[in-house]
Amino acid sequence: MKFDLNNILRTNIKNLVPYSSARDEFQGEASVFLDANENSFGSPLDTPYNRYPDPLQYVVKKRLSEIKGVPPQNIFLGNGSDEAIDILFRAFCRPGIDNVITLPPTYGMYEVSANINDVAVKKVPLTVNYQLNLEGIAEAIDPNTKIIFICSPNNPTANSLYREDIETVLANFQGLVVIDEAYINYSKQKTFIQELTEYSNLVILQTLSKAWGLAGLRIGMAFASEEIIGVFNKVKPPYNINQASQELALDALNNVEKVNEWIRETIQQRETLSAQLMLMPFVEKIYPSDANFILVKTTNARAIYEFLVQHGIIVRDRSKVILCEGCLRITIGTPEENTILSETLKKFQD
Template sequence: MSVLDLARPEIRAMQPYSSARMEASDGQIWLNANESSWLPEGDAGVGCNRYPEPQPSALIDTLAELYGVHREQLLVGRGSDEAIDLLVRAFCRAGQDAILIQPPTFGMYSVCARIQNAHVVEVALKSDFTLDVDALLAAVTPAVKLVFICTPNNPTGQIVPRADIERLAQTLSGRALLIVDEAYIEFSDADSAIELIDRHENLAVLRTLSKAWALAGARIGSLLASAEVIALLRRIMAPYPLPLPCVAAALSALSTVGQQSAREHLAVIREQRDVMQKALVRLAGVREVLPSHANFVAVRFDDPGAAYQRLLAAGIVVRDVRRYPNLDDALRITIGTPQENARVLDVLKASALQEARA
């Protein structure tokens, strides 16, 4: 059985849109795409008057080397969100098929499913926010085509052991595609699931340049999977998903100098995460700081609403995650610069002192 047997038959059979850039990439005078032959003001030779490559060769090669995959196993798009949407549209028939998620987790999995009118099966994480593999597998029905695992998990920060990921991939073979979202893995010491792709054709991995590579504004994300899955998704993605300036920004960030800078910032974030965890847990009004392997910490407060408003009044915006299951007393705080982190602690300390005097 091929993993593509899990995909929608009409997607497998469809004739993809053939863009002008896909049909002809060579030549000296391009008159095939109804583009302007003049550069726009301020372009400085970047070439924004021309459509970009659908999958920029230089970026594909650089990312393939970074992640240790063949270029045919990699799809680049507008952040991880686009890859999630493509997967749902390719594998889930509206009103019939389903995805499986483990809340609390990243909200875009269910959003993309509901836009497609696919069902969402939920298997809650354990009370310590670790994955219940047995419960997950017991919930898989023939309708479930995609199983999403987020590690480190957003918004809780815990990791899924690779042995659990491999067990899931093996058990779900021929039944569902397992998607491992590794948006935050650079902040942890966990092994990537990318190494399992060649052994499990039903395993896919999401990666992004938004977090560790500081390119959230450029919107560059990758899906790593079997060449067959990548080829299928290329049929349904937008003709020109990546703007040229974004590709240039990504290549700069992934250069030798850029990679060194990223490693230095990662070291600071890891150090500051430890500082914040130890300092926050000592503050009055803080119930618990969840263990985190990401670039954030989830913090339980006696009065999370008041803590949120006091931080906001000081110009500090954190994430209110009280709507998530089992996090109704929590805020998620991203690890910033040492100065930003110190400011957060100062505001929370001052708030605690004010409450003690009241």
């Protein structure tokens, strides 16, 4: 059975007439803008921001297209990946009727967004090796299951999920399969972007918040078929990415070499820090990582977390998360930050 977007799109979204902004209503070049009730005199800043930004962020998408190897019309930019996640719920899931599948332990915003939109969540935990439970996923799917969220590399476990297992889900599910690749830049696995032409139900999420170092700008990306991207653009607010963020993102996207340098150093520091932590008596295991963080199993996660807080070091206590009992999630810092962490932990008495 071939995937058909119209079978899962909400009727009100099919019939939705999107807001038409002033900048959508003309083609070509113009020099006098008297259409959007902006302040024509400028801004009380060195850089003028009195004009509304490009609603579809074309210049940024064109640069992303060159980097990612995918046409601009297959790219959506959102106010963080969280906006893309929320749009997926609002466009495809009927409140109180439909459901989605998540695979805990995983990124918490899938469930939060589901709860906000009154959409049921079916949880199929990963295996003890943090891989997909394909049988459990197949059993959880029902006629009202619209989306399966797969995070790879996974947060908080840091590992990549087996590619062939993800492909099995893509080939056998008639709803959307969303692969969250927020940490893909640190992974040995390649992105699923090149599979967009093969799977019409595939949506890939990425971000400029991690490897690109732009968390403060809040720019998330979704890659999908032109048809699905059209739905995103129909539902999103007209000017969801501000002008300053677009300009700064474009500057950053022209500095790929610096980002690649940071990625290499992060991976090197990941190995160094892991080796140092494994020497500590309260560390039981460090799980394999394809991300810019590590999941560390300890003898007393809460006590270690509180000890570090007292010394001004903040990590993430994940010990109450399913399959992460006793675990801390530690982001890879600079060499100096990692040294401070290691030296401080040497003073911890279990």
